[in-house]
Amino acid sequence: MENNKITIHDIARILKIDSSTVSRALNDSDRVTQKTKDKILAKAQELGYQRNHLASNLRKSKTYTLGVIVPRISRHLFSSAIAGVEETAYKMGYNVIICQSLEQLERERNIVGTLLANRVDGVLLSVSMETINYDHLQGLKQRNIPFVFFDRHCNISDNSNVLIDDYQAGFDATEHLIGQGCKHIVHFSGPQNLEIYKNRLKGYLSALQIYDIEFRKDLIIESRLMEIDGVENAKLLLELPYKIDGIFSANDIAAIGAMQYLKQQGIRIPEDIAVVGFSNEPISALIEPSLTTIDQPGFKIGKTATTLLISQIHEGATKMKSETIILKPNLIERKSSLRKFESGNY
Amino acid sequence: MENNKITIHDIARILKIDSSTVSRALNDSDRVTQKTKDKILAKAQELGYQRNHLASNLRKSKTYTLGVIVPRISRHLFSSAIAGVEETAYKMGYNVIICQSLEQLERERNIVGTLLANRVDGVLLSVSMETINYDHLQGLKQRNIPFVFFDRHCNISDNSNVLIDDYQAGFDATEHLIGQGCKHIVHFSGPQNLEIYKNRLKGYLSALQIYDIEFRKDLIIESRLMEIDGVENAKLLLELPYKIDGIFSANDIAAIGAMQYLKQQGIRIPEDIAVVGFSNEPISALIEPSLTTIDQPGFKIGKTATTLLISQIHEGATKMKSETIILKPNLIERKSSLRKFESGNY
DNA sequence: ATTTATAATCCAATCGATTGTATTATGAAT
DNA sequence: ATTCATAATACAATCGATTGGATTATAAAT
Numbered sequence A, B: 001m002e003n004n005k006i007t008i009h010d011i012a013r014i015l016k017i018d019s020s021t022v023s024r025a026l027n028d029s030d031r032v033t034q035k036t037k038d039k040i041l042a043k044a045q046e047l048g049y050q051r052n053h054l055a056s057n058l059r060k061s062k063t064y065t066l067g068v069i070v071p072r073i074s075r076h077l078f079s080s081a082i083a084g085v086e087e088t089a090y091k092m093g094y095n096v097i098i099c100q101s102l103e104q105l106e107r108e109r110n111i112v113g114t115l116l117a118n119r120v121d122g123v124l125l126s127v128s129m130e131t132i133n134y135d136h137l138q139g140l141k142q143r144n145i146p147f148v149f150f151d152r153h154c155n156i157s158d159n160s161n162v163l164i165d166d167y168q169a170g171f172d173a174t175e176h177l178i179g180q181g182c183k184h185i186v187h188f189s190g191p192q193n194l195e196i197y198k199n200r201l202k203g204y205l206s207a208l209q210i211y212d213i214e215f216r217k218d219l220i221i222e223s224r225l226m227e228i229d230g231v232e233n234a235k236l237l238l239e240l241p242y243k244i245d246g247i248f249s250a251n252d253i254a255a256i257g258a259m260q261y262l263k264q265q266g267i268r269i270p271e272d273i274a275v276v277g278f279s280n281e282p283i284s285a286l287i288e289p290s291l292t293t294i295d296q297p298g299f300k301i302g303k304t305a306t307t308l309l310i311s312q313i314h315e316g317a318t319k320m321k322s323e324t325i326i327l328k329p330n331l332i333e334r335k336s337s338l339r340k341f342e343s344g345n346y
Numbered sequence C: 001a002t003t004t005a006t007a008a009t010c011c012a013a014t015c016g017a018t019t020g021t022a023t024t025a026t027g028a029a030t
Numbered sequence D: 001a002t003t004c005a006t007a008a009t010a011c012a013a014t015c016g017a018t019t020g021g022a023t024t025a026t027a028a029a030t
Helices: A008-015 A019-026 A034-047 A053-060 A076-091 A105-117 A135-142 A166-179 A195-210 A227-238 A252-264 A298-315 A340-344 B008-015 B019-026 B034-047 B053-060 B076-091 B105-117 B135-142 B166-179 B195-210 B227-238 B252-264 B298-315 B340-344
Strands: A065-070 A095-100 A122-125 A147-150 A160-164 A185-189 A220-222 A246-249 A274-276 A293-295 A324-327 A330-332 B065-070 B095-100 B122-125 B147-150 B160-164 B185-189 B220-222 B246-249 B274-276 B293-295 B324-327 B330-332
Touching: A008 A019, A008 A034, A019 A034, A053 B053, A065 A076, A065 A105, A065 A298, A076 A095, A076 A298, A076 B095, A095 A105, A095 B076, A095 B095, A105 A135, A122 A298, A147 A298, A160 A166, A160 A298, A166 A185, A166 A195, A166 A246, A166 A274, A166 A293, A166 A330, A185 A195, A185 A227, A185 A252, A220 A227, A227 A252, A246 A252, A252 A274, A298 A324, B008 B019, B008 B034, B019 B034, B065 B076, B065 B105, B065 B298, B076 B095, B076 B298, B095 B105, B105 B135, B122 B298, B147 B298, B160 B166, B160 B298, B166 B185, B166 B195, B166 B246, B166 B274, B166 B293, B166 B330, B185 B195, B185 B227, B185 B252, B220 B227, B227 B252, B246 B252, B252 B274, B298 B324
Parallel strands: A065 A095, A065 A122, A122 A147, A147 A160, A160 A324, A185 A220, A185 A246, A246 A274, B065 B095, B065 B122, B122 B147, B147 B160, B160 B324, B185 B220, B185 B246, B246 B274
Antiparallel strands: A293 A330, B293 B330
């Protein structure tokens, strides 16, 4: 219990001045003369004073805390986004509470409750795969707590988002496969309640159309994109009545699962089937063959979303205008999709 | 600013009772009769009352917040430990602030400062590779804030730790390589300020001794165990005047870097050189060949450390007895170390 | 009915910082 | 020296919940 408990009142008593002056001095108010400020600051330093944020925040009814909800922190995109969030938040005097929904709506709901109970000043949110309704976000709206979606957003009105151009990325990935000579390209898609997967799919379709490739509905396989789903998808596509020669997977994990299985079956990658993933997980550069994928600027997404959120917090509830920022993804070509004939061309 | 701002005083006013009674009712004190409790609880529910933790915590001078410092959340051990921490903490009414030192002492120092400023009730800590002195932990000691090391601990007196048996793991890994017929085993070690690397090294040495294998000092290569270090280490070991036939790396990342390089050089794994890593990163199961490694029970480490920390917080500063809990690691045999002659035996 | 013991509730101070208003100090102008 | 404007500081309420002590209500005992 001997926590150093220096308060502004201690400093005030010692210097025989009022605590309000101490408070103002420590906040660099111009209502205190420089001489007194110096005296107070020196004494504060000497005593090892640290402001009690609880008291300060109670008075100001602000917590200087942001909530971050992600499906799981172990995913590359999210861990790098979190790094960006933390850097920006700390720099601007905010703390961050990080929570994982583990892709479960139920947990996401609870987390929102916890964040409300903790009276966070704002929330950054990347929704779970199970998030099909948004009732749990009502509490945030009601209490006028600003929130910004990043990456995995929702199509509800008046929200701010920081996204990447999933449509473009889907298009680029598919175009790349077409450029490698693929004619029958399977797309591993994710739950269609998530806009990102819808958009990646749209990009895929659009590329097929532009390059005059016939679209077949059964070439789209929807799953939760776990590793095991990749394996299952691969089994499925081998049973299709077409000779599949390309896969565009909406994430790396499923692509890797598929590749593992296909390799076991003696199928050569990229010669028989070229594969493109999504997210540029660190593992994608290390597997055999290395995986062509879409790099998402995670750190920048985190930074941007945080900056946007904090600006909304500062603006206050007055005119919470929604804003959507879309960042550019980037195709990384690796061995899993580069056909021999291509490299032979150089 | 229309945040729902129901306070105990609102409830008190409406029910024409005192706010202290409301407070006691909401805390289920036995100084309030059940009838009044029911009335108060019903009204609180009706109004959507939520306790203001700032005020409550200020009064109780507790924050119900734990700080967690890890080198990086993207590492498998840490992300799974954090999952364990969160589960336990939330269950016991605590929040968690997660911070990454990114292996930098300077950042670790700042983080401790931030956590102090936020008056966390306790800290869970896995130190950075650069942490060679512990001055920055003095602040915690002075203020009697309990802290528990997990995995990467420090050899300073009277600390609580939750660790795995790195010595045993090092021994098991090395013994396994010896069992595969390896005679010249290189050990990739990490910074020796960290006990974990010292202990893994000790286990290695001990296994060599017991199996009567000559120890050579130049078979120990120390680095920061990044992927690039693994590559460099591999180059080094090819220049050694012995025919190396085994590698025991103190983490998976460096092992993988080495394997990539060795494969490029046409060296067969495990036939020419068998490799064992450490940590069971998800990637280790997916690379080619899959990597034999040591699995650390990350989730359990996180749970155990949190339980220990919270129990210390509850005990108070009175008799903060230190305690060290050591969990068992587990060797996972995969292709990178299983020699043909072995499988031939079956 | 009155006393007494105990249960139930109320009062008021407190946690530490902030902030609008009131007061005093300072110095310039007359 | 006195007045006045302004700068500097002090006072006191406030944020919302908690808690020891005081007071009142209730019921049991005489």
